[in-house]
Amino acid sequence: MTAPTGRPGIDVPDPRGRTGLDRQGRDLAGNARVRVVDVEVLACDWSVLRRTTFDYRHGDGHWSRERRETYDRGDxxxxxxxxxxxxxxxxxxxxxxxxxxxxxxxxxxxxxxxxxxxxxxxxxxxxxxxxxxxxxxxxxxxxxxxxxxxxxxxxxxxxxxxxxxxxxxxxxxxxxxxxxxxxxxxxxxxxxxxxxxxxxxxxxxxxxxxxxxxxxxxxxxxxxxx
Incomplete structure (x- = not known):
């Protein structure tokens, strides 16, 4: 049997049957000082490791581009x-x-x-x-x-x-x-x-x-x- 092509957890199911894991966090709109640019899935097995790139407006008004990793294991x-x-x-x-x-x-x-x-x-x-x-x-x-x-x-x-x-x-x-x-x-x-x-x-x-x-x-x- 040919293994499915694609990215586990994104285009094809990961070990827990999930897809679209790169979409979580893209549509956040509760903080006007944060603009999400990109979400990448670095690993997905039982839990999900993501890297999010976002623009952040500091207290003095200037914007900077930030990159953070988040580990999602559920609540x-x-x-x-x-x-x-x-x-x-x-x-x-x-x-x-x-x-x-x-x-x-x-x-x-x-x-x-x-x-x-x-x-x-x-x-x-x-x-x-x-x-x-x-x-x-x-x-x-x-x-x-x-x-x-x-x-x-x-x-x-x-x-x-x-x-x-x-x-x-x-x-x-x-x-x-x-x-x-x-x-x-x-x-x-x-x-x-x-x-x-x-x-x-x-x-x-x-x-x-x-x-x-x-x-x-x-x-x-x-x-x-x-």
């Missing part, structure tokens, strides 16, 4: 599971290659459960991820905030949620979707210990730090709720 959601009575939180531990490459001792990060939306509503996606990564089913979830985690280069917008879990019920010690290469250890910690791990570097994941500090300032473990 995601994360959730802090907590037991208000036992004052514990439920986290995960899994291997993260980028952290390992960039100096983390073993790449094994403590994190809140999280994942990509994959076309789902953020609330539905975060319920799915809670089950897949911790073995816990949650129903009513509280929306905490939305944030761009690395806006200088990554397009992802992450939705943050929180929900109580029943710590007295039996739970899984390991979880994850084996078909996706996930090998996740479920870790229950006293909330005060989790906060201490932020200070010592034992928790170095941004979304987890943000949710734990929210829990301490405005959430279930805030001073006003004690």
């Amino acid at each position: 995601g959601a994360t959730i802090l599971l907590y037991d208000p009575d036992r004052r514990t939180v439920l986290l995960t531990r899994q291997f993260r290659l980028p952290a390992y490459v960039n100096g983390h001792p073993d790449g094994m990060l403590l994190e809140t459960a999280a994942g990509l939306l994959d076309g789902d509503d953020p609330r539905e996606a975060v319920r799915r991820e809670a089950v897949e990564e911790t073995g816990r089913t949650v129903h009513e979830v509280e929306h905490v905030l939305d944030a761009f985690m690395s806006p200088g280069s990554v397009t992802e917008r992450l939705s943050f949620f929180a929900a109580p879990y029943d710590g007295s019920a039996p739970g899984a010690e390991s979880a994850g979707v084996a078909a996706e290469g996930e090998d996740i250890t479920v870790v229950e910690l006293p909330f005060t210990e989790a906060l201490a791990l932020i200070r010592t570097g034992g928790i170095a994941d941004a979304k987890t730090i943000m949710l734990l500090q929210w829990a301490a300032l405005d959430g279930p473990f805030a001073l006003s709720s004690r």
Whole structure:
């Protein structure tokens, strides 16, 4: 069989069946100081790496031509599971290659459960991820905030949620979707210990730090709720 000719993700489907990936971002019109000139797809497999050329009008009025790369992996959601009575939180531990490459001792990060939306509503996606990564089913979830985690280069917008879990019920010690290469250890910690791990570097994941500090300032473990 002859392989299709063309550019994957543009003229012919990429490994995920997508085409026209070079059209995203060309029609942006919300900022009069930005004029998009060109969008190129540098790579597309699971995620998409684009290079965008644009003209930008600076504060003093002059225009300059800029070029930036953006990494598009889709949007995601994360959730802090907590037991208000036992004052514990439920986290995960899994291997993260980028952290390992960039100096983390073993790449094994403590994190809140999280994942990509994959076309789902953020609330539905975060319920799915809670089950897949911790073995816990949650129903009513509280929306905490939305944030761009690395806006200088990554397009992802992450939705943050929180929900109580029943710590007295039996739970899984390991979880994850084996078909996706996930090998996740479920870790229950006293909330005060989790906060201490932020200070010592034992928790170095941004979304987890943000949710734990929210829990301490405005959430279930805030001073006003004690």
